[in-house]
Amino acid sequence: MIETRPRTQVQYRDRASGTLVEETIFSERELRWFYEDPVGSRIFATLLNRRAFCWLFGKLQDHPLTRAKIPDFVATHRIDPDESELPPSAYPSFNAFFSRRLKPGARPFCDDPHAFSSPADGKVLVFPGLDDGVRLPVKGARLTLEDLLASKSAAEPFRGGSALIVRLAPYDYHRFHFPDDGTPSRPREIRGRYHSVSPIALAKVPDVYCRNKRQVTELSSRHFGRIGYVEVGAICVGTILQTFEPGREVRRGDEKGYFRFGGSTLVMLFEPGAVRFDEDLIRDSAMGLEVQVKAGSRIGYR
Secondary structure (H helix, E strand, O other): OOOOOOOOOOEEEEOOOOOEEEOOOOOHHHHHHHHHOHHHHHHHHHHHOOHHHHHHHHHHOOOHHHHHHHHHHHHHOOOOHHHEOOOHHHOOOHHHHHOOOEOOOOOOOOOOOOEEEOOOOEEEEEEOOOEOOOEEEEOOEEEEHHHHHOOHHHHHHHOOOEEEEEEEOOOOOOEEEOOOOEEEOOOEEEOOEOOOOOHHHHHHOOOHHHHEOEEEEEEEEOOOOEEEEEEEOOOOOOOEEEOOOOOOOEOOOOEEEEEOOOOEEEEEEEOOOOOEEOHHHHHHHHOOOEEEEOOOOEEEEO
């Protein structure tokens, strides 16, 4: 009898419909080989989990020939082309389409000042109370805030607070936004590796968020206090691009930046008592079930 390795099950709840959905994993066969096969894992660690590979792969996605991939990508992942700022045929490369803007009004942010809105499209997990004030529980790991932020002093305001994770799949809209009015700091870059942020990778490397390259911005928000805003890069995401001006006041819903090609993640940290997440998200997150939401939709309140 041949013994098979357990496969990571990938399900999420679509908040709009309430149904459970089996997630379509981009390049699933390759990711399973890299993370669930001993030989693939060694090859990934030796050759692919490197800045040079991610940079080269990203540059290839800028080539005009990659435009040919866009129609199949749109069809396979049921992307609504009418939301995009331009028609798919107008983008000069796959990377340009991947990091596309949407039409004005496609992601309206809740205008209730007491409502907290998702900063991006993606699958969310919420943590209403961080254990003993210092650890973020993710996929069985206990990540310290100090490791995530690579700074003891930066972690101090968020001890005993709460956290939000938004995981963006490759087919999601890949621009991220400010959830509230406020003044952002200059981003601080933390060097790291380039693991995938798919559920397959998280199951095998649960401290990915502390290993990967990331950028940290502090937002002094009008209604939710100090917010730690962390962008986490991933394999084939060679660059996290910021489009805001540090120190200049921003409005709720303003664009903060975007990811280049690949799946990526946002982590937000809050001071104690700053935000209360919606009950359905707390319930599902307690079971480890991610929930698909859109940028601008309410996920909590003050």
